[in-house]
Amino acid sequence: MGLLDISIIRMVSKLVLVLLLFHHVVIATSSYSSQKQYPSCPDGEKSALLQFKDSFTIDKSASRSTDAYPKVSSWKPAKGGNNTCCSWEGVECDEKTGHVIGLDLGSSCLHGSINNNSSLFRLVHLQRLNLSDNNFNYSQIPASIRNFPSLTHLDLSTSVFSGQVPSELSLLSKLTYLNLALNLDRLSEDKDHQSSEEENYPLLKLEASDLGSLVQNLTSLEVLSLSFVNVSSAIPHSMANLSSLTALHLRACHLFDEFPVRIFQLPNLESLSVRYNQELTGYFPEFNQSSLLISLKVGFAGFFGTIPSSIQNLHSLQNFDVAQCNFSEGLVPSFLGNLRQLTYLDISANKFGGPIPDSLANLTQLATFRISTSRLTGPIPSWLGNFSKLEYLDFAFNRLNGSVPASFSNLTNLQILYLQLNSLSGVVEFQMFQNLQFLFQLQLSWNGLEFVTVNSTVQQFTVLGLSNCSLTEFPSFLQYQKGLERLEIAGNKIRGQVPNWMWNTSIETLVYLDISGNFFSGQFPLVLPWVNLVGITLSSNMFHGSLPVPPPTMLEYTATDNNFTGEISSLLCNMKNLQLLDLSKNKLSGMLPQCLGNFSDDLTLLLLGNNSFHGVIP
Numbered sequence: 001m002g003l004l005d006i007s008i009i010r011m012v013s014k015l016v017l018v019l020l021l022f023h024h025v026v027i028a029t030s031s032y033s034s035q036k037q038y039p040s041c042p043d044g045e046k047s048a049l050l051q052f053k054d055s056f057t058i059d060k061s062a063s064r065s066t067d068a069y070p071k072v073s074s075w076k077p078a079k080g081g082n083n084t085c086c087s088w089e090g091v092e093c094d095e096k097t098g099h100v101i102g103l104d105l106g107s108s109c110l111h112g113s114i115n116n117n118s119s120l121f122r123l124v125h126l127q128r129l130n131l132s133d134n135n136f137n138y139s140q141i142p143a144s145i146r147n148f149p150s151l152t153h154l155d156l157s158t159s160v161f162s163g164q165v166p167s168e169l170s171l172l173s174k175l176t177y178l179n180l181a182l183n184l185d186r187l188s189e190d191k192d193h194q195s196s197e198e199e200n201y202p203l204l205k206l207e208a209s210d211l212g213s214l215v216q217n218l219t220s221l222e223v224l225s226l227s228f229v230n231v232s233s234a235i236p237h238s239m240a241n242l243s244s245l246t247a248l249h250l251r252a253c254h255l256f257d258e259f260p261v262r263i264f265q266l267p268n269l270e271s272l273s274v275r276y277n278q279e280l281t282g283y284f285p286e287f288n289q290s291s292l293l294i295s296l297k298v299g300f301a302g303f304f305g306t307i308p309s310s311i312q313n314l315h316s317l318q319n320f321d322v323a324q325c326n327f328s329e330g331l332v333p334s335f336l337g338n339l340r341q342l343t344y345l346d347i348s349a350n351k352f353g354g355p356i357p358d359s360l361a362n363l364t365q366l367a368t369f370r371i372s373t374s375r376l377t378g379p380i381p382s383w384l385g386n387f388s389k390l391e392y393l394d395f396a397f398n399r400l401n402g403s404v405p406a407s408f409s410n411l412t413n414l415q416i417l418y419l420q421l422n423s424l425s426g427v428v429e430f431q432m433f434q435n436l437q438f439l440f441q442l443q444l445s446w447n448g449l450e451f452v453t454v455n456s457t458v459q460q461f462t463v464l465g466l467s468n469c470s471l472t473e474f475p476s477f478l479q480y481q482k483g484l485e486r487l488e489i490a491g492n493k494i495r496g497q498v499p500n501w502m503w504n505t506s507i508e509t510l511v512y513l514d515i516s517g518n519f520f521s522g523q524f525p526l527v528l529p530w531v532n533l534v535g536i537t538l539s540s541n542m543f544h545g546s547l548p549v550p551p552p553t554m555l556e557y558t559a560t561d562n563n564f565t566g567e568i569s570s571l572l573c574n575m576k577n578l579q580l581l582d583l584s585k586n587k588l589s590g591m592l593p594q595c596l597g598n599f600s601d602d603l604t605l606l607l608l609g610n611n612s613f614h615g616v617i618p
Contacts, residue, residue, distance in 0.1 A: 038084050038086040038087045038093065039084065039086050039093050039094070039095055039096070039097070039098040040084045040086070040098050041084050041085040041086050041091075041093050041098045041099070041100060042098060042099065044122065045085065045099065045100045045122070045123055046077075046084075046085040047119075048119040048120070048122040048123055049075060049085050049088070049091065049100070049119075049123075050075060050077055051119035052118060052119045052120045053072040053075050055112055055114070055118065055119070056072075056110040056111060056112035057110075057111050057112055058070045058072075058073075058109050058110070058111070059109055059110075059111040059135070060109050061111075061135075062109050062110055062111040062134050062135035063107045063108065063109045063110075063133045063134060063135075064107075064133055064158065065107040065133050067107060068107035068108065068109055068133065069107070069108070069109065070108055070109045070110075071089045071090040071104075071105055071108045072088075072089075072090070072105065072108060072110070073089075074088050074089040075088045075089075075091075084098070085100065086098060086100075090103060090104045090105050090108070091103060092104070092128070094125070097125075099125035100123045100125060100126065101125055101126060101127045101128070101150075102126070102127060102128040102129075103120075103123065103126060103128070103129050103130065104128070104130045105130060105131055105134070106130045106131070106132040106133055106134075106155065107132070107133040107134070108133075108134060109134070110131075110134040110135070110136075111134070111135045111137065112135075112136070112137055113136060113137045113138075113139045114136050114139045114142060115139065115140075115142055116142045116143060116144040117144075118142065118144070121142070121144040121145075121147040121148075122147075123148075124147055124148065124149075125150060126148045126150065126151055127150050127151060127152050127153070128151070128152060128153040129148065129151060129153065129154050129155070130153070130155040131155065131156055131159055132155045132156065132157045132158055132159055132179070133157070133158045133159060134159045134160075135159065135160045135186070136159050136160050136161055137160060138160055138161075138162040138163075138203065139160075139161060139162070140161065140162060140163035140164065140166070141156060141161050141163075141165060141166055141169075141180075141204075142166070143166045143168045144168075145166060145168055145169060145172070146168040146171050146172070148172065149171070149172065149173075149174070150174060151172045151174060151175060152174050152175060152176050152177065153175075153176065153177040154169075154172070154175060154177065154178050154179070155177070155179040156179065156180050156183070157179045157180060157181045157182050157183070157225065158181070158182040158183065158184075159183060160183060160184075160185075160186060160203065161180075161183045161203065161204060162183065162203035162204060163203070163204070163205070164204075164205055164206075164207070165180065165204055165205065165206040165207075165210060165229065167207075167210050167213060169210075169214060170210065170213035170214050170216070170217045170218065171217070172218070173217055173218060173219075173220075174220065175218050175220065175221060176220050176221060176222045176223070176244070177221075177222060177223045178214075178218065178221060178223065178224055178225070179223065179225040180204060180206075180225065180226055180229055181225040181226060181227035181228055181229070181249060181251075182227060182228050183202065183203045183204045183228065183229070184201060184202060184203060184228060185201035185202075185203055202228045202229060202230045202252070204228075204229045204230065205229070205230045205231075205232075206226065206229050206230070206231050207233075208231065208232070208233030208234070211231055211233060211236060212236045212238070215236050215238050215239045215241075215242065216236075216238060218242075219241070219242065219244075220244055221242050221244065221245055222244050222245060222246050222247070222268075223245075223246060223247040224242075224245065224247070224248050224249070225247065225248075225249040226249065226250055226253055227249045227250065227251035227252060227253065227273070228251065228252050228253070229253055230253065230254055231250070231253040231254060231255060232253075232254040232255075232256075233255065233256070234255065234256060234257035234258075235250070235255055235257075235259060235260055235263075235280075236260075237260045237262075239260060239263060240260050240262035240263050240265075240266065242266065243266065243267060243268065244268060245266050245268060245269055246268050246269060246270045246271065246292075247269075247270060247271040247272075248263065248269065248271070248272050248273070249271070249272075249273045250273065250274045250277070251273050251274065251275045251276055251277075251297075252275070252276040252277065253274075253277060254277065254279070255274065255277040255279065255280040256277075256279035256280055257279075257280070257281070258280075258281050258282055259274065259280055259281065259282030259298075259301075259303075261282065261283065261285050264284065264285050264287070265285060265288075265291075267290070267292075268292060269291075269292065269293060270292050270293060270294045270295070270316075271293075271294060271295040272293070272295065272296055272297070272298075273295070273297040273298075274297070274298050274301055275297050275298065275299045275300050275301065275321065276299075276300045276301070277300075277301045278300060278301060278302060279302065280301045280302055281301075281302040281303065281304065282298070282301070282302070282303050282304075283303060283304060283305040284303070284305065284306075284307060284308055284311070285308075286308055286310045287308065287310045287311055287313045287314055288310070288313055289313045289315070291313065291314055291316075292316060293314050293316065293317055294316050294317060294318050294319070295317075295318060295319035295344075296314075296317060296319065296320055296321070297319060297320075297321035298321065298322055298325060299321040299322055299323035299324060299325065299346060300323060300324045300325075301325060302325065302326060303322065303325040303326065303327070304325065304326040304327065304328070305327065305328065306327060306328060306329055307322070307327055307329065307333055307336075309333070309335045311335070311336075311339070312335045312336075312338040312339060314339065315341070316341060317339050317341060317342060318341050318342060318343045318344065318365075319342075319343065319344040320336075320339065320342060320344065320345050320346070320347075321344065321345075321346040322346070322347050322350065323346045323347065323348040323349055323350075323370065324348065324349040324350070324373075325349075325350055326350070326351075327347075327350045327351065327352070328350075328351050329350075329351065329352060330351070330352075330353060330354065331352065331353065331354040331357070332347070332352045332353075332354060332355075332356060332357055332360075332371065332374075332376070333352075333357075334357040334359040334360075335359070336359070336360060336363075337357065337359030337360045337361070337362045337363060338359075338362070339363070340362050340363065340364075340365065341365060342363050342365060342366055343365050343366060343367045343368070343389070344366070344367065344368045345363065345366060345368065345369055345370070346368065346370040346371075347370070347371055347374075348370045348371055348372040348373050348374060348394065349372065349373040349374065350374065351374075351375070352371065352374045352375065352376075353374060353375025353376060353377065354375070354376070354377060354378070355376070355377055355378035355379075356371070356376060356378065356380070356381055358381065358383070361381070361383040361386070363387070364386060364387055364388070364389070365389060366387055366389065366390055367389050367390060367391045367392065367413075368390075368391065368392040369384075369387070369390060369392070369393050369394070370392070370393075370394040370395075371394070371395055371398070372394045372395060372396040372397050372398070372418065373396070373397040373398075374397075374398055375398065375399065376395065376398035376399060376400050377398075377399045377400065377401070378400065378401065378402070379400065379401060379402030379403075380395065380400055380402065380403075380404065380405055380419075380424075381405070382405040382406075382407045383407075384405065384407065384408070384411075385405060385406075385407020385408060385409075385410040385411065386407075386410070387411065388410070388411070388412070388413065389413060390411050390413060390414055391413050391414060391415045391416070391438075392414075392415060392416045393411075393414065393416070393417050393418070394416070394417075394418040395418065395419055395422065396418040396419060396420045396421055396422070396443060397420070397421045397422075398421075398422050399422065399423055400419075400422040400423065400424060401422070401423045401424065401425070402424065402425070402426070403424065403425065403426035403427075403428075404419065404424060404426065404428050404432070404444075404449070406432065408432060408433075409432045409433070409435055409436070411436060412435060412436060412437070412438075413438060414436050414438065414439050415438045415439060415440055415441065416439075416440070416441040417439065417441070417442050417443065418441070418443040419443060419444055419447065420443040420444060420445040420446055420447070420465055420467075421445070421446045421447070422447050423447065423448065424444075424447035424448065424449055425447065425448040425449065426449065426450070427449075427450045427452060428444065428449050428450065428451050428452065428469075429452045429454075430451070430452060430453050430454045430458070430477075431454060433458075434454075434458060434459075436459075437459055438459075439459060439461075440459070440460065440461055440462050440463070441461065441462055441463035441464075442461060442463065442464055442465065443463065443464075443465035444465060444466060444469055445465035445466060445467035445468060445469070445488050445490075446467055446468045446491070447468065447469075448468075449468075449469050449470070450469065450470040451466055451469035451470065451471060453471070453473075453475045453476070453477060454477065458477050458480070460481060460482060460483050461481060461483075461484060462483055462484060462485045462486070462509075463484075463485060463486045464478075464481075464484065464486070464487055464488070465486070465488040466488065466489050466492070467488045467489060467490040467491045467492070467514065467517075468490070468491040468492065469489075469492060470492065470493065471489060471492035471493065471494055472492070472493050472494060472495075473494060474489075474494055474496075474498065474499055474502070475489070476499075478502070478505060479499070479501040479502070479505060481505055481506055482505075482506060482509075483506060483509045484505065484506035484509060484510050485506075485509050485510060485511050485512070486510075486511065486512045487506075487510065487512070487513050487514070488512075488514045489514070489515055489518070490514045490515060490516045490517045490518070490537065491516070491517040491518075492517070492518050493518065493519065494515075494518040494519065494520065495518075495519040495520070495521075496519075496520070496521065496522070497520070497521060497522030497523075498515070498520060498522065498524075503525060503529045504529070506530070507529050507530055507531060508531060508532065509532065510530040510532070510533060511530075511532055511533060511534045511535070511553075512533070512534065512535040512536070513530070513533065513535070513536045513537070514535075514536075514537040515537070515538060515541070516537045516538060516539040516540050516541065516558070517539065517540045517541075518540075518541055519541065519542065520541040520542060520543060521541070521542040521543065521544070522543065522544070522545075523543070523544060523545035523546070524543065524545070524546075524548035525548060526546055526548060526549060526569075527548065527549045527571070528548050528549065528550050528551065530551065531551050531553075532551070532553055533550055533551050533553060533554060534553050534554060534555045534556070535554070535555055535556040535557075536550060536554070536556075536557055536558070536559075537556075537558045538558065538559040538562060539558050539559065539560045539561050539562070539582070540560070540561045540562075541561075541562055542562065542563055543559075543562040543563060543564060544562070544563040544564065544565060545564065545565065545566075546564070546565070546566050546569070547559065547564045547566070547568060547569065547572075547583065547586075547588065549569050549571040549572055550572075550575065551574075552574040552575055552576065553575075553577075554575040554577075554578060555577060555578060555579045555580070555602075556578075556579055556580040557575070557578065557580065557581050557582070557583075558580065558581075558582040559582065559583055559586065560582045560583065560584045560585050560586070560607065561584075561585040561586075562585070562586050563586065563587055564583075564586040564587065564588055565586075565587045565588065565589070566588065566589065566590070567588070567589060567590030567591070568583070568588060568590070568592065568593055568596075569593075570593045570595060572593065572596075573593055573595035573596065573598065573599075575599075576599070576600060577600060577602055578599050578600075578602070578603055579602045579603060579604055579605075580603075580604065580605045581603070581605070581606050581607070581608075582605065582606075582607040583607065583608055583611070584607040584608060584609045584610050584611070585609070585610040585611075586610070586611055587611065587612065588608075588611040588612065588613065589611065589612040589613065589614075590613065590614070590615075591613065591614060591615035591616070592608070592613055592615065592616075592617065592618055593618070594616075594618045595618070596618045597618030
């Protein structure tokens with residue numbers, strides 16, 4: 001080996017050594033940078049956070065989200081190391097000063113009260129605060145909220161706050177996001193599981209003058225959500241001056257008077273909802289092409305006039321809801337078919353009629369399509385089978401005729417289908433729906449259909465309406481249903497006894513049963529097995545034996561025009577909230593239970609005639 005070769009080897013060795021050293025430096029630097037360096041938060045703010053944590057209990061039922069978990073579990077007062085509160089989950093600090101500027105405790109399973117003396121209000125540098133989806137146990141929103149003059153985001157939604165919304169909120173002039181929605185009475189909500197969301201009990205109240213102050217002072221607002229806050233006033237016209245507003249949600253706020261039309265024309269508005277304000281009136285302006293509206297919902301409010309054809313200028317519109325308003329067009333507006341981005345369309349319960357226009361075949365993105373309680377005529381168009389994203393279809397309470405399109409078997413994402421109370425005819429084979437694995441509510445009642453069932457296991461339903469569907473046998477597939485809530489098979493031609501397996505079907509879930517107007521005979525168990533039943537109709541059959549006793553949850557009990565015999569059991573008096581009781585046209589006898597006089601004021605109809613009772617009327 002020559003001197004030149006040795007020199008080359010030495011040079012290569014040095015180069016390899018340099019590369020190895022560089023490699024180790026890169027790895028070390030990368031490892032160091034992968035460990036985020038948090039600023040050190042002041043001891044006083046760390047202490048305030050720990051005190052705030054300790055003022056609550058962790059309760060999984062305090063949050064409704066399925067993704068909820070206690071974020072404060074990572075908050076520990078350990079000494080030494082880099083245990084700055086800036087490293088705790090949900091805590092955000094200023095990178096330079098270390099001050100806590102953000103607190104995100106949404107869906108954190110917190111349960112307990114909060115007041116003006118809470119240590120939270122010592123975090124005076126806060127800019128973002130999210131306490132949504134917890135349970136603050138009917139606390140009032142503390143007036144100490146004024147301690148956060150730098151606050152830009154405030155979310156106190158769905159957290160069981162109650163009482164008067166403090167006027168101090170209007171002092172937070174930097175707010176761009178304010179959400180106080182859905183603070184509802186969970187006790188009432190849990191007791192009355194049948195009530196819709198719109199019938200729940202709002203806990204927060206906002207004075208009209210305070211709403212005016214909010215609108216006047218919070219001029220940078222981009223999102224304002226007050227849904228289910230009891231406002232009970234008109235909307236101030238000055239709200240149309242909030243030029244930065246992108247979302248305005250005022251659902252079920254007890255608003256009245258006329259909606260300021262200029263709000264529709266706010267330059268940045270993307271989402272507007274004033275649903276369920278029945279005393280609120282208004283009309284649509286002409287819409288221009290510069291509008292950014294994505295969601296427009298005014299259903300169940302008093303909007304009137306016509307839907308302008310210029311609505312087709314809203315090229316970004318995805319959600320459109322004018323259900324149960326007072327729009328006056330005769331035919332369903334064909335220009336709605338130009339809103340090709342629509343995923344939600346509800347024009348139910350207005351004065352629209354005529355056939356479903358073929359132009360709506362363009363709305364292939366629809367997931368919800370509702371034109372119920374209207375004046376629709378003609379057949380159901382087969383092109384609906386092309387709506388592959390459709391989840392909810394409701395044409396109930398119309399005058400539609402013809403058959404149920406076979407193309408419905410293509411709607412593989414369909415979950416809810418309501419076609420009841422039309423003039424449909426023809427044979428409907430249950431196999432049509434067997435491919436619709438997500439279908440859990442099916443209503444075909446009160447048409448002229450002939451429903452052909454199958455003897456096999458099928459998907460699970462919560463609502464099944466097959467009244468007046470020419471059934472001659474009790475549908476055997478019902479024995480496999482574990483979660484039925486509503487079952488209607490009235491007005492058919494079913495003979496014989498209710499099958500014994502029915503007494504074990506959906507015992508925990510069934511709340512309404514209608515088997516009236518058939519040719520049933522036989523007896524019932526003395527006590528009905530469905531523990532949460534609120535309504536049952538057994539009328540116009542040939543049942544005999546003792547009158548069955550429903551559970552205490554019962555609101556409506558109708559057993560007229562049968563052959564029930566014997567006395568009325570005193571167990572019937574456990575139905576404290578009964579609203580309707582019809583036992584007429586039977587063969588009942590004996591004395592009326594005296595406790596019938598103790599029913600609540602909710603009892604509006606009591607029919608006991610055409611029996612053989614004697615004695616004193618309670």
